[in-house]
Amino acid sequence: MSExxxxxxxxxxxxxxxxxxxxLLYDSKSIFEDQIDAVEKASEKRGxxxxxxxxxxxxxxxxEQGITIDVAxxxxxxxxxxxxxxxxxxxxxxxxNMVTGASTADLALIxxxxxxxxxxxxxxxxxxxxxxxxxxxxxxxxxxxLVDYSEEAFEKVKEEFREFAMRLDVPDLSFIPVSALKxxxxxxxxxxxxxYEGPSLLTHLETVHTASDxxxxxxxxPVQYVIRPMSDEYHDYxxxxxxxxxxxxxxxxxxxxxxxxxxxxxxxxxxxDGPIEEAFAPMAVTVRLNDEIDISxxxxxxxxxxxxxxxxDVDAMICWMDETASLQPRKKYAIKQTTRAARIxxxxxxxxxxxxxLHRDEDxxxxxxxxIGRISFRSTLPLFIDEYRRNRETGSFVLIDEATNSTVAxxxxxxxxxx
Amino acid sequence: MSYELSHLRELEAESIHIMxxxxxxxxxxxxxxxxxxxxxVMLRLAEKAFAPAKIPYPMLHVDTGHxxxxxxDFRDKRAADLGVRLIVASVQDTIDAGRVTEETGARASRxxxxxxTLLEAIEEHRFDALxxxxxxxxxxxRAKERVYSFRDDFGQxxxxxxxxxLWNLYNGRIKMGEHIRVFPISNWxxxxxxxxxxxxxxxxxxxxxxxxxxxxxRDGMLLAENEFTERMDGEEPYEELVRYRTxxxxxxxxxxxxxxxxxxxxxxxxxxxRQTERGATRADDRVxxxxxxxxxxxxYF
Numbered sequence: 001m002s003e004x005x006x007x008x009x010x011x012x013x014x015x016x017x018x019x020x021x022x023x024l025l026y027d028s029k030s031i032f033e034d035q036i037d038a039v040e041k042a043s044e045k046r047g048x049x050x051x052x053x054x055x056x057x058x059x060x061x062x063x064e065q066g067i068t069i070d071v072a073x074x075x076x077x078x079x080x081x082x083x084x085x086x087x088x089x090x091x092x093x094x095x096x097n098m099v100t101g102a103s104t105a106d107l108a109l110i111x112x113x114x115x116x117x118x119x120x121x122x123x124x125x126x127x128x129x130x131x132x133x134x135x136x137x138x139x140x141x142x143x144x145x146l147v148d149y150s151e152e153a154f155e156k157v158k159e160e161f162r163e164f165a166m167r168l169d170v171p172d173l174s175f176i177p178v179s180a181l182k183x184x185x186x187x188x189x190x191x192x193x194x195x196y197e198g199p200s201l202l203t204h205l206e207t208v209h210t211a212s213d214x215x216x217x218x219x220x221x222p223v224q225y226v227i228r229p230m231s232d233e234y235h236d237y238x239x240x241x242x243x244x245x246x247x248x249x250x251x252x253x254x255x256x257x258x259x260x261x262x263x264x265x266x267x268x269x270x271x272x273d274g275p276i277e278e279a280f281a282p283m284a285v286t287v288r289l290n291d292e293i294d295i296s297x298x299x300x301x302x303x304x305x306x307x308x309x310x311x312x313d314v315d316a317m318i319c320w321m322d323e324t325a326s327l328q329p330r331k332k333y334a335i336k337q338t339t340r341a342a343r344i345x346x347x348x349x350x351x352x353x354x355x356x357x358l359h360r361d362e363d364x365x366x367x368x369x370x371x372i373g374r375i376s377f378r379s380t381l382p383l384f385i386d387e388y389r390r391n392r393e394t395g396s397f398v399l400i401d402e403a404t405n406s407t408v409a410x411x412x413x414x415x416x417x418x419x
Numbered sequence: 420m421s422y423e424l425s426h427l428r429e430l431e432a433e434s435i436h437i438m439x440x441x442x443x444x445x446x447x448x449x450x451x452x453x454x455x456x457x458x459x460v461m462l463r464l465a466e467k468a469f470a471p472a473k474i475p476y477p478m479l480h481v482d483t484g485h486x487x488x489x490x491x492d493f494r495d496k497r498a499a500d501l502g503v504r505l506i507v508a509s510v511q512d513t514i515d516a517g518r519v520t521e522e523t524g525a526r527a528s529r530x531x532x533x534x535x536t537l538l539e540a541i542e543e544h545r546f547d548a549l550x551x552x553x554x555x556x557x558x559x560x561r562a563k564e565r566v567y568s569f570r571d572d573f574g575q576x577x578x579x580x581x582x583x584x585l586w587n588l589y590n591g592r593i594k595m596g597e598h599i600r601v602f603p604i605s606n607w608x609x610x611x612x613x614x615x616x617x618x619x620x621x622x623x624x625x626x627x628x629x630x631x632x633x634x635x636x637r638d639g640m641l642l643a644e645n646e647f648t649e650r651m652d653g654e655e656p657y658e659e660l661v662r663y664r665t666x667x668x669x670x671x672x673x674x675x676x677x678x679x680x681x682x683x684x685x686x687x688x689x690x691x692x693r694q695t696e697r698g699a700t701r702a703d704d705r706v707x708x709x710x711x712x713x714x715x716x717x718x719y720f
Contacts, residue, residue: 003426070581072562073555075608082426084606096583103585216422225439229472237471243436243587248422272470280422284435284468297443321583336588339443396586405592407582 005205008086008105008134010098010125015111016142020180020201021074021087027187028202030076071101080206090121095355095370096321098125099410102132103396106210109201110139114147114177118160120356126161127355130168131317131372131412133389135213137165137173138204144193145179151195167358169389172208176201214281215391219247219255220308221301222338222384222394227286239270239286240295245338245393246386247303248280249287257293258300258310258384264291281393298340300384308384308394313417315350315376317388318367322401322408326366327375333408335379337397342381344399347417350374376417388412427615430607434461435468436587437566437603441548442468442475444591445599448548449506452478452497454490455666456623457552459497460612461604463621465550466501477504479549481537483529483668484511485647490666493624508540525649528671538574541598548591548599556608567591568600576600576716609664610689617682629662629680640673664689 009017024030074085086101088094102108108129112122122139129137139161147153154177165173176185177196184190187202199207224242253266267288268275279285287301295301302308320327327346335344352364352373367373388395399409424432441448450465452458465474478498498505510529513536514521522528541549555562565584568576582590591599604612616623633644635654642648644656648670661674662685679685 003423004429070563070578073606074562075556075606077608077610082608082611100583100585104587211421211423214422224436225443227469227472231472234471241439241468243432270470272467282429282432282436283424284432284439286470334592336590339440392586396588398583398585398588398590400590400592405590405594407584407590410583410585 004082004084005107005208005210006084006086006105007107007109007205008088008098008101008129009109009111010088010090010101010128015090015113015121016180017087017090017111020109020111020140020142020178020186021085023180023183023186024202025074025076027183028076028078071097078202078206083205090125092121092124092355093370095124095128095372096319096410098128099132099319099321102128102134103392103410105129105132105134106213107136107138107205107208108134110137111142112139112157112161114141114143114153114157117157118164122161123164124355126165126168126170127358130170131319133169133392133412135171135210136208137170138201138208139173139175140180140201141175141177142180144177144184145182149177149184149190149192151193154193154196174198174204176204215246215393216248216280217246218306218308218386218391219249219253219301219303220245220338220384220386220391220394221249221287222340223295223297223299223301224339225297226295237288238292239288240301241284241286242301242339243284244279244281246281246391247306248278250278251275254304255289255301256304256307257289257295258302258307259382260293260295260299262291262293263304264289264293266290298338300338300340302384308386309416310382310384311416312379312382313347313376314379314383314385315374315414315417316397316411317372317374317414318399318409318411319372320367320369320409322406323369324404324406325401325408326368327373327409328366332402333399334402335383335397335399337383337385338394340381340383342379342383343402344377344379347376347378350376374414385413385416387415427611427618430604430611431464431467431615433587433606434464434603437589437601438465438468438550440589441550441591441599441601445548447544447546448476448550448601449479449544449546450474450476450550451552452480452494452505453552453667454480454487454494454624455552456612456616456627457554457604457607459623460607460615460621461550461552462497462501463619464603474501474503476550477506479506479508479540479544479546481508481533481540482510483533484509485529485645485669487624487626487643487663487666487669489624489626493622497622506540506544508536510536512536513539525651527649528668530668530671534574541574546598547593548601550601550603552604553602554607554609554612555602555605564602564605566602566605568602569593570598570600572596574598578716610686613682613686613689617686624666626663626666627685628682629660629677629684631658632661632674633657634659634661634674641675642671642673643669645669 072087088098088101141157158175178185185200223240227239267290269279270286351360351362386394395413397411401408519532567589633656634641635656662677679688
């Protein structure tokens with residue numbers, strides 16, 4: 001079992017997201033006394049009792065306005081696991097922040113108010129989680145205390161959610177009835193809901209199985225940096241440093257280097273403590289080959305019989321993140337995909353997606369801030385791509401506006417454009 | 420064989436990835452080194468990232484002049500062992516040149532003055548990327564900061580205008596005069612740092628372990644008796660068994676009572692402690708609810 005679990009939450013103060021996280025941190029004793037003091041003082045100022053949501057809101061503007069604006073990262077650990085939470089705002093105007101938080105998450109925690117059932121916001125969050133291929137979704141049916149801890153209310157939400165989620169691609173979906181405010185089923189199992197036989201939220205987070213989520217089949221090693229010590233001791237040393245993006249690499253393996261197509265074998269996989277027997281994702285290592293080949297940053301090492309698609313024409317889903325300008329056909333951007341940098345031109349917008357209804361608008365002529373759509377583009381250099389759903393590392397990219405240097409889009413690759 | 424990394428090795432891999440990315444994409448990076456445990460771990464990670472080559476960037480120490488001698492000795496030894504150039508930017512020089520005015524009185528501190536010295540060093544050496552050892556668990560405005568934290572011409576941080584940061588794809592594009600602060604250990608916690616120091620046998624300055632020292636009490640913190648701090652009425656120094664949880668300017672860094680004289684004992688203490696390290700030992704963060712956010716906007720670390 002992986003020792004680190006990265007999970008993303010989305011939501012506004014109203015559905016109790018910050019309270020839930022505050023509760024997880026508080027009940028697992030991960031908040032410190034001086035933080036609690038600060039929260040108590042701040043709650044007092046606002047004339048409230050201990051408001052656990054104040055634990056998570058970090059920036060001055062957020063505390064003043066009582067809202068979460070940006071992604072905040074929080075940390076807590078239990079003897080079983082270390083947790084990294086990407087805590088993101090839930091409102092539609094912060095879709096880009098949600099996408100950002102979701103990009104590295106193993107699990108998405110979605111809150112549904114037991115009284116209101118599945119609303120537009122829950123659908124939107126679930127869709128983003130599935131678009132970003134978060135393998136595990138946990139739906140916390142919150143505020144169970146306000147529906148008398150009724151099993152019927154819980155089952156109704158579950159039914160509703162399942163029906164909607166059938167349209168999405170969600171490998172693992174679970175439901176937990178909780179009250180973040182009262183602490184029911186957050187850390188400990190609640191006596192108030194004897195009909196619920198599953199684990200508490202924390203137990204679920206501690207035990208969810210993530211080992212099979214990473215791609216251990218397709219060897220992908222994007223070369224990040226070439227190490228040449230040029231010292232007497234390591235006169236001819238030439239190592240290719242990078243982070244394994246898929247598969248398992250071993251000394252002796254046959255490899256091919258893209259884009260040149262030259263083949264060689266792995267001589268050694270080096271770390272500061274000496275050579276190692278194998279490397280797998282997400283290890284950061286240095287690879288040496290048995291032949292002298294010209295290799296530089298942006299090249300990719302893989303197996304001759306298992307290569308990514310090499311192409312300049314790509315179809316992808318994108319989320320637009322820039323408030324100043326929209327994406328339009330014929331526009332040009334810089335692209336960063338693995339360690340490769342190139343420029344692209346947008347060829348076509350296939351459709352823009354309404355993320356609340358999943359309706360596809362095929363007449364769309366632009367994609368603006370927080371909107372999601374499917375595009376095709378052509379790049380100046382060949383890219384080495386995999387489908388995002390097969391490999392998050394080699395299937396993702398960002399677009400950068402070359403005039404402002406802003407990161408303007410997050411992209412998930414579907415494949416090579418047809419024709 | 421299970422293909423799983425321990426949490427420390429996963430964090431290590433992420434940090435090394437970031438450090439290599441910066442080396443590949445920037446022309447003139449530097450690694451900010453304070454002698455604190457976080458920058459020590461960061462330096463160790465840099466060593467690992469480029470082995471068997473040397474770290475391809477210099478170390479930069481912003482020196483307030485109010486130092487623990489043990490830390491300065493440690494700094495010089497590490498730089499020499501690694502064969503890395505050490506650049507010292509001195510707050511005293513900035514004061515002598517009349518570009519900042521020293522605070523006076525018993526509570527005088529050079530903490531805020533460091534920002535000017537740092538920004539001058541960035542300009543003088545034309546650094547385009549600076550590694551910092553900040554962690555997101557340290558403080559609430561840091562919880563929101565990106566790994567690549569963009570700074571404008573004036574070194575300012577704009578918390579509302581941060582670039583989205585997705586997967587492990589970092590956007591390092593800047594214009595002339597701008598720079599990026601890079602925080603490769605963003606996702607580490609205080610406990611992770613100590614566990615790593617233990618597991619990797621990372622050397623640290625002696626003041627992190629329990630030792631006897633003359634201290635006096637101020638605002639519930641134990642400050643070291645030192646030549647730079649004026650004591651106020653009733654602040655009588657006495658000898659105590661203490662250790663430091665953070666290392667910074669001697670005038671504002673508090674010690675904690677402790678008999679933890681090994682890393683194992685420190686880890687037990689850290690795991691059991693109920694105070695954040697900054698709340699317990701840093702006067703600079705006690706000024707207001709948003710003290711760190713405000714300083715960061717001005718260009719602080």
